Amino acid sequence: MAAKVVCFGEIMLRLSTPGYQRFVQAQSFDVTYGGGEANVAVSLANFGLDACFVTKVPNNPIGQSAVNHLRRFGVNTSYIARGGNRLGIYFLETGASQRPSKVVYDRAHSAIAEARTEDFNWPEILAGARWFHFTGITPALSDNVAEITLVAARTAKELGLTVSCDLNYRKNLWTPEKANQVMSRLMEYVDVCIANEEDAEKVFGIKAAGSDIIKGALSDAGYQDVARQLVERFGFKYVAITLRESYSASDNGWSALLYDGKEFYKSRKYDIRIVDRVGGGDSFGGGLIYALLAGKGPEEAINFAVAASCLKHTIPGDFNMVSIDEVENLVKGDGSGRVQR
Amino acid sequence: MAAKVVCFGEIMLRLSTPGYQRFVQAQSFDVTYGGGEANVAVSLANFGLDACFVTKVPNNPIGQSAVNHLRRFGVNTSYIARGGNRLGIYFLETGASQRPSKVVYDRAHSAIAEARTEDFNWPEILAGARWFHFTGITPALSDNVAEITLVAARTAKELGLTVSCDLNYRKNLWTPEKANQVMSRLMEYVDVCIANEEDAEKVFGIKAAGSDIIKGALSDAGYQDVARQLVERFGFKYVAITLRESYSASDNGWSALLYDGKEFYKSRKYDIRIVDRVGGGDSFGGGLIYALLAGKGPEEAINFAVAASCLKHTIPGDFNMVSIDEVENLVKGDGSGRVQR
Amino acid sequence: MAAKVVCFGEIMLRLSTPGYQRFVQAQSFDVTYGGGEANVAVSLANFGLDACFVTKVPNNPIGQSAVNHLRRFGVNTSYIARGGNRLGIYFLETGASQRPSKVVYDRAHSAIAEARTEDFNWPEILAGARWFHFTGITPALSDNVAEITLVAARTAKELGLTVSCDLNYRKNLWTPEKANQVMSRLMEYVDVCIANEEDAEKVFGIKAAGSDIIKGALSDAGYQDVARQLVERFGFKYVAITLRESYSASDNGWSALLYDGKEFYKSRKYDIRIVDRVGGGDSFGGGLIYALLAGKGPEEAINFAVAASCLKHTIPGDFNMVSIDEVENLVKGDGSGRVQR
Amino acid sequence: MAAKVVCFGEIMLRLSTPGYQRFVQAQSFDVTYGGGEANVAVSLANFGLDACFVTKVPNNPIGQSAVNHLRRFGVNTSYIARGGNRLGIYFLETGASQRPSKVVYDRAHSAIAEARTEDFNWPEILAGARWFHFTGITPALSDNVAEITLVAARTAKELGLTVSCDLNYRKNLWTPEKANQVMSRLMEYVDVCIANEEDAEKVFGIKAAGSDIIKGALSDAGYQDVARQLVERFGFKYVAITLRESYSASDNGWSALLYDGKEFYKSRKYDIRIVDRVGGGDSFGGGLIYALLAGKGPEEAINFAVAASCLKHTIPGDFNMVSIDEVENLVKGDGSGRVQR
Amino acid sequence: MAAKVVCFGEIMLRLSTPGYQRFVQAQSFDVTYGGGEANVAVSLANFGLDACFVTKVPNNPIGQSAVNHLRRFGVNTSYIARGGNRLGIYFLETGASQRPSKVVYDRAHSAIAEARTEDFNWPEILAGARWFHFTGITPALSDNVAEITLVAARTAKELGLTVSCDLNYRKNLWTPEKANQVMSRLMEYVDVCIANEEDAEKVFGIKAAGSDIIKGALSDAGYQDVARQLVERFGFKYVAITLRESYSASDNGWSALLYDGKEFYKSRKYDIRIVDRVGGGDSFGGGLIYALLAGKGPEEAINFAVAASCLKHTIPGDFNMVSIDEVENLVKGDGSGRVQR
Amino acid sequence: MAAKVVCFGEIMLRLSTPGYQRFVQAQSFDVTYGGGEANVAVSLANFGLDACFVTKVPNNPIGQSAVNHLRRFGVNTSYIARGGNRLGIYFLETGASQRPSKVVYDRAHSAIAEARTEDFNWPEILAGARWFHFTGITPALSDNVAEITLVAARTAKELGLTVSCDLNYRKNLWTPEKANQVMSRLMEYVDVCIANEEDAEKVFGIKAAGSDIIKGALSDAGYQDVARQLVERFGFKYVAITLRESYSASDNGWSALLYDGKEFYKSRKYDIRIVDRVGGGDSFGGGLIYALLAGKGPEEAINFAVAASCLKHTIPGDFNMVSIDEVENLVKGDGSGRVQR
Numbered sequence A, B, C, D, E, F: 001m002a003a004k005v006v007c008f009g010e011i012m013l014r015l016s017t018p019g020y021q022r023f024v025q026a027q028s029f030d031v032t033y034g035g036g037e038a039n040v041a042v043s044l045a046n047f048g049l050d051a052c053f054v055t056k057v058p059n060n061p062i063g064q065s066a067v068n069h070l071r072r073f074g075v076n077t078s079y080i081a082r083g084g085n086r087l088g089i090y091f092l093e094t095g096a097s098q099r100p101s102k103v104v105y106d107r108a109h110s111a112i113a114e115a116r117t118e119d120f121n122w123p124e125i126l127a128g129a130r131w132f133h134f135t136g137i138t139p140a141l142s143d144n145v146a147e148i149t150l151v152a153a154r155t156a157k158e159l160g161l162t163v164s165c166d167l168n169y170r171k172n173l174w175t176p177e178k179a180n181q182v183m184s185r186l187m188e189y190v191d192v193c194i195a196n197e198e199d200a201e202k203v204f205g206i207k208a209a210g211s212d213i214i215k216g217a218l219s220d221a222g223y224q225d226v227a228r229q230l231v232e233r234f235g236f237k238y239v240a241i242t243l244r245e246s247y248s249a250s251d252n253g254w255s256a257l258l259y260d261g262k263e264f265y266k267s268r269k270y271d272i273r274i275v276d277r278v279g280g281g282d283s284f285g286g287g288l289i290y291a292l293l294a295g296k297g298p299e300e301a302i303n304f305a306v307a308a309s310c311l312k313h314t315i316p317g318d319f320n321m322v323s324i325d326e327v328e329n330l331v332k333g334d335g336s337g338r339v340q341r
Helices: A035-046 A061-072 A122-126 A143-158 A178-187 A199-204 A220-234 A280-293 A298-312 A322-330 B036-044 B061-072 B120-127 B144-159 B176-187 B200-204 B220-234 B280-295 B300-314 B324-331 C036-046 C061-072 C122-126 C143-158 C174-188 C201-205 C218-236 C279-295 C299-311 C324-331 D036-046 D061-072 D122-126 D145-157 D174-185 D199-204 D219-235 D280-293 D296-313 D323-333 E038-045 E061-072 E122-126 E143-158 E176-187 E199-204 E220-234 E280-293 E296-314 E322-329 F037-044 F061-072 F124-127 F143-158 F176-187 F198-202 F220-236 F280-292 F298-312 F324-331
Strands: A004-008 A012-014 A026-033 A049-052 A088-094 A104-107 A133-135 A160-168 A194-196 A238-246 A251-261 A263-264 A271-275 B006-009 B011-014 B028-034 B050-054 B091-092 B102-106 B133-136 B163-167 B193-197 B238-246 B251-259 B265-267 B270-273 C004-008 C012-016 C029-033 C052-053 C089-093 C102-106 C130-137 C162-166 C192-195 C238-246 C251-259 C264-266 C271-272 D004-008 D014-016 D026-034 D052-053 D089-093 D101-108 D131-133 D160-164 D192-195 D238-246 D251-259 D264-266 D271-275 E004-008 E013-014 E028-034 E050-054 E087-091 E102-106 E129-135 E162-166 E193-194 E238-246 E251-259 E265-267 E272-273 F004-008 F012-016 F029-036 F049-054 F089-093 F102-106 F131-135 F162-166 F194-195 F238-246 F251-259 F264-265 F270-273
Touching: A004 A035, A004 A143, A004 B251, A012 A061, A026 A199, A026 C238, A035 A061, A035 A133, A035 A280, A061 B091, A061 C061, A088 B061, A088 D160, A104 B061, A122 A143, A133 A143, A143 A160, A143 A178, A143 C089, A160 A178, A160 A280, A178 A199, A178 A220, A178 B200, A178 E102, A178 F176, A194 A271, A194 A280, A194 E176, A220 A238, A220 A263, A238 A280, A238 A298, A271 A298, A271 C324, A271 F029, A280 A298, A298 A322, A298 B251, A322 F194, B006 B036, B006 B144, B006 B270, B011 B061, B028 B061, B028 B133, B036 B050, B036 B061, B036 B133, B036 B280, B036 C052, B050 C174, B061 E061, B061 F220, B091 E038, B102 D192, B102 F162, B120 B144, B133 B144, B133 B280, B144 B163, B144 B176, B163 F220, B176 B200, B176 C012, B176 C029, B193 B220, B193 B280, B193 C036, B200 C004, B200 F029, B220 B251, B220 B265, B238 B280, B238 B300, B238 C218, B238 D199, B251 B280, B251 B300, B265 B300, B265 C036, B265 D219, B280 B300, B300 B324, C004 C036, C004 C143, C004 F280, C036 C052, C036 C130, C036 C279, C052 F049, C061 E162, C061 E199, C061 F089, C089 D280, C089 F061, C102 F061, C122 C143, C130 C143, C130 D122, C143 C162, C143 C174, C143 F251, C162 C174, C162 C279, C174 C201, C201 C218, C201 F176, C218 C238, C218 C251, C218 C264, C238 C299, C251 C279, C251 C299, C251 D174, C271 C299, C279 C299, C279 E280, C299 C324, D004 D036, D004 F012, D036 D052, D036 D061, D036 D131, D036 D280, D052 F198, D061 E087, D061 E102, D061 F061, D101 E061, D122 D145, D122 F029, D131 D145, D131 D280, D131 E176, D131 E296, D145 D160, D145 E238, D160 D280, D160 F102, D174 D199, D174 D219, D192 D219, D192 D280, D219 D238, D219 D251, D219 E280, D219 F029, D219 F061, D238 D280, D251 D280, D251 D296, D264 E280, D271 D296, D280 D296, D296 D323, D323 F194, E004 E143, E013 E061, E028 E061, E028 F198, E038 E061, E038 E280, E122 E143, E129 E143, E143 E176, E162 E176, E162 F124, E193 E280, E199 E220, E199 F102, E220 E238, E220 E251, E220 E265, E238 E280, E238 F194, E251 E280, E251 E296, E265 E296, E272 E296, E280 E296, E296 E322, F004 F143, F012 F061, F012 F238, F029 F037, F029 F061, F037 F061, F037 F131, F037 F280, F124 F143, F131 F143, F131 F280, F162 F176, F194 F220, F194 F280, F198 F220, F220 F238, F220 F264, F238 F298, F251 F280, F251 F298, F280 F298, F298 F324
Parallel strands: A004 A049, A004 A133, A012 A088, A133 A160, A160 A194, A194 A238, B006 B050, B006 B133, B011 B091, B133 B163, B163 B193, B193 B238, C004 C052, C004 C130, C012 C089, C130 C162, C162 C192, C192 C238, D004 D052, D004 D131, D014 D089, D131 D160, D160 D192, D192 D238, E004 E050, E004 E129, E013 E087, E129 E162, E162 E193, E193 E238, F004 F049, F004 F131, F012 F089, F131 F162, F162 F194, F194 F238
Antiparallel strands: A012 A026, A026 B028, A088 A104, A238 A251, A251 A263, A251 A271, B011 B028, B091 B102, B238 B251, B251 B265, B251 B270, C012 C029, C029 F029, C089 C102, C238 C251, C251 C264, C251 C271, D014 D026, D026 E028, D089 D101, D238 D251, D251 D264, D251 D271, E013 E028, E087 E102, E238 E251, E251 E265, E251 E272, F012 F029, F089 F102, F238 F251, F251 F264, F251 F270
């Protein structure tokens, strides 16, 4: 029986311009659906787990299309609440070389942002599950959702689930002060903390010495220090930090660090030609959750997670559609890209 | 010097599924922009007038794309206010045969719906103009916008412009009671009233005897009666009623009636194979405004308006991209569709 | 709890030329997946039932894509066997006017055609279900599959399920003689028999007096006679016959007849502008199964089934993506295709 | 050994807007290649003849693409001359309902229009051929090409080939006076004359009494009279007149008349839902040439030609891609458009 | 009030194959419009100036589409003359890696090439403007256009405008001798001269010592020498030279040099992954004109121009659609391409 | 008169996902046709030879489309046999960066795999030809086809043709043991042997010392050793080995080695940004055959072949559409990718 994992958050309609077009020249948008925790759920479903995604979507064809998109990839959508006024939207213009990708959010007033506590029966949703996952985006949606997230995380903890959180700071949704306050409360229930090279500072004011994000100069020692501080402050079992070196919108370096409170495990680093960078961090989270659930050791786990998310960068859309075998092959060292017949 | 016409209302991002796809199967949306008064402005620009469209759009690339879309067709966009949070959106699934087209609105909280009186300097905007046009959708957006519309219409009247209004009842935006109340106040300034076969009843409770919209059985006498009541109640110079016979989503009959307070002028009727029905009514408005401004008599005017909007039904998107010549040719009787080389 | 229905058969990769192109000019194919019983399962899932589709697909990304396509629309795919060499394919060129649509089959040696009895545990699959459905295509795939179908139908009968069969004669798969022999054995377990205007003659040699399919001249009396003979020979509870009048590849008349052994119920007839005719018969089956399961009487049931399949003809792809509400609206008489806002 | 047929004329790059878009809204054009005689050559190649198309194309990738397009459908392109400056272009906007299709020509200064007599070695080109075909478009391209056409037709006659000409008057290329003068000289060598309902009047001033093209009211007696006058003036063996009834850009009636100097043969008439009307007349010519070469009698020939061109109207692009079997099936009466499996 | 800038030249229909296809395999072309000075005008409009583009286009839908394309991006098109026979066309096949992009011109006989002096009223067009821009392509179109350019440049000079010229040598349009003769006369009125690494030699025989374009080995000293010679011969206020290092069709180095008669200013160099290289030089011109008009110093100006054109290489189509902010961000050093949310 | 070359093998329908999509997300496939020897034939036709491709395709529109695709590029298809049940298919998912391209074969039971000796009259097919080419894929299709290949190669040898074979080991079609046995017999007739860095070991057990394919570490000495062993065992006139260094799915190094029994000739090496890698090896074969037929010396020949295939990697589809001039330009050293106007 596949392990049940529950992810809670928002799924949005994603509208992206085709072929590197700018918004002002587009006459069609590619349509898909995505969101931090939804992307994790799809990763996990592809790895064979019983991945449940919990959210609220409006009772209209756009909401249904989001559900269908998740179902297509095997995500369990039976706990999704219906109602509210709209599905959040984000517009994406894919960058290249020195031109950055651009995201325009239109997510206010979404069904999930206006959801209410009674929309979700957490004891029922979490029954039989082994893992609960959310990101820092979810409690930022509204005070109500922050409260719902708290209930969910607490219930998960009480039921003995492992709880993970990807800090994922979004400056459009809240201030660092508000984030710090809300997230600090939530961290109480979190076992596994995932962050990128900026999140810890933005959310908790924890700085990575010796790093300058714009220039992409990352210091390992600095990130180890951040991880250590996070564990000290919140008592996490694991802290994972993704390390993106943005050479340009087309080429990135990608690696990560895992800290188990004792040792630091640095993954292999991949130099990636980017097809679609959005959802890259989420696919790391998906890889890590799977690897830890599958009983891999920390070194194996961090390498699995980084390889999984390396592959995501080559796939259009938010979702990571890779199998365990494909990830393992990359972990074993074959990044040669030879045609597989 | 081309006559200046000012249209005030909302422009939305229109996202439609290609090739008769249902929403749940689409992986791309065709992108265009449209809205009742914007569509009229494009019609008028195509007929060579100095058509100004007034609205408020957000300061982001989606708002800019809407402006660009209007500029492309020669609309004067210099009075458009910038600011607010989002551009309204509507999703369109094009029907066929017995399956109706489906519109899903996501327009709440748009920049224009949340616009404020000080966003528009009406004496400046209307200076030198000959005509002001709005629809019943605009005051329905919010109380604020209803107020702005009132200011605009009153100012237009004071400056001696002709004022036209397409009743365009939208049940998602307000109730008949609210509509009646707000619109009745606005009608004070209106010279030319445009309605479809349902609007007069929905907005003002004025019923067309002997018509049943679902079945498409329209009685001329009934509509004449409606037009007469409208003139009696509000003192319009002209009432124009479009008469759509919906045989199916693919085929419609299309004609209209013009009443100048004395005589009734019934247009020729066209049986149309529909390519895109949305914006059909607006193109009628555009045709009528142009024809009246150009000094055509009522019979000529109603036939011009109906022919213009007949052609719109064959063009994808909200906008009617036809020239005066093309309309005149159809008016003269050539609907044979022979290839023009 | 939604009623469980089990459908057994083949799902194929469907490759169709876009925009009325002929095969020899196409540089891309639209991709979807479909098959007689899979299409029924999608219809039923859209009507809210727990629709299970049972088949065998190869363990490769093409097989997985077929599964994903079913999951997207809510079909339960957990009983699908994996293995074998290939997924069957059919190529479709959509016709227009006097040019017929053309189907090229490439289905031999598919995973399901080469499936073995032990691939399916019928008592487990059918446990808790209320209905079992198959078509005449499935036993025609191979002797093995004919045997599996027999086991499935017999088990269903033993477990007290209602069993339905759409005769669906395919001349490329077997001869009338072989069909007669195999199908006659299967009919023993069938309660509800669905046929088009040709099937009864092709499979069982039962002729509809007074009908000429090419010319589309259909006689009601003739079809009543066929239905009566079918009931007499096989003891069905219901016989449903779809009546297609092919005016051209673009326009068809569509109605059906239901016989409950006592009375004949003739549905309303629809004149349809066709978007995609493939899967039209299957959507009728889906509508009929739903209607009977929902406890509708025969007249209501046949009208629901015909309206559902009328709508299918307006949707690209094999699958019917309509809701109960949409079908009911059409049944109630609104085929006017007015935009739904 | 397949009969060799030689067609001489222009092939142009055809750029058409997709999906009924108007020129001003298109961001892509569908690309194909076509022209009166090239279209006939493709028809004949599809019917299994050794169809040679003779023209001159520039020595650049656009010229080569035109050649490749012909080769794809089996046309013999080995006599095509290379050189000159450009390939002629025509832009096509496909109309619908009351909106006519629109062709914008950009064909001046093409390689063929500026070709010289020495570009073509007619005795070699025509060696072993049974038929030579040209249209009234070719001599209208330039005085030089008119001269080349004359040489070709005369050589063909001397070598015992049957010569056919489709009058095809193009008002953008020459005046009726010039056409009359040049074409009259060419008619000396012509055995089979093809015309539409306007050509005889435009080119030779021969009027069809009782017909009004715009209104589509065609009188059989009138066309018989035109055919008779043509035979009298030029001594043709056959005159074929296509009769198009343009109900709209979406629907046409289509039939033809053949006169062998003694009897009149009226074809069956087809009511066509149009996919692509351009090349419709050429596909008639191709059908007629094949039918006469295949030894069919006049009644059979005219029905074959009309059925072939009826099918063309359902195929996108200039070329008619149908087989003899497909045409024969339609001739035999099956226009029901039933799916062919 | 935004500064008025006038650009004079040709705008062409651009037809490009999608997805790196070669011409011979394309079945659709992407459609946009562009040309040296039109591209500059779009850049300037995007930077907020009142950019007027002056040309002549035919009175047909293709000409109108070119106008619409400019209007869409805010270019003032009110001085464009109408008439003539055709719009020039260029076909583009986008290269990759070792395969170069290929341009096939079909621009002879265009409306602008055949324009006459009386088509343009320069005193009116230039009234109130601050800058006039043209390229070496425009006078190469025909003797007539060379004369018109001379009138325009002289008038601009007389009215006190700054005049800029991008040398832009096109070997298909004229010989070096002719270019030298015509351009030398025009240089009399030019203040700002823009050239790429080949132009000065091709047009004026001025050689850059130590550079070999094919191999991409560029010597700074050599280009300084070229700039110095240009200033000496023609007395320019500024000479700007773009320096492209073509590693392959997919990757280029891009920088530039500005000489103000005293000092040399070398820009930062960008290594670019190319999306669309066409219009790259024009976007440099647009950036430079804006920067100088905005009062930036030479170092700032050359860096703004290079950054603007660096971004252009990442945008499909001829036009550079970037804002001042986006350029400034890149100038400030952020070429990391991080997603902007 | 162009030299006649005969290529024998399979042509398949190629279905590839657009835009780096994975199979599970595709809703359309790009359609082309290709296969080892067919790709060589297209290369040769593009180089101006009379390239004949011999195979067997089914008598249906899919088979005909494959033939048309070859004809489009000038391949002589007159010896292609018709019959059998299906055309082989391969599905292609284009990889990027660390994600490899994936090929799913569905080629069993194809017309050519089930072809019979009497389908091909080799003395007639090979009459007048100078060269016969096949690959190791063809005899692997079935024992029957192995036998037909043997007849063809022997006949070619008897008629004095040069015979070439690309070893092309396919692990899905046969085992190394079977390959060794069948291929060894065929090598008796082969003059020119082409192999990639793996084939010699897979087919004949001949190992290249010092090379590790996954890691891409290739030793020249090792490959020279392989070439020497091949000549010793089979007496080939030439052995050519292609050397691919797979840095990733997006970037490859590409070079080759030619051994004429005396000297080793190492080509220039290209670092390629890959557009489409499939058919890369075949385009090398096409380049080599052309170069040797054209009388180039070994050094020139190997450089021509490598340059030709370098360009292929930049072209979508299996076919190499380059001219002799384009290859020569690259050989001469211009890989700068500068726009060619």
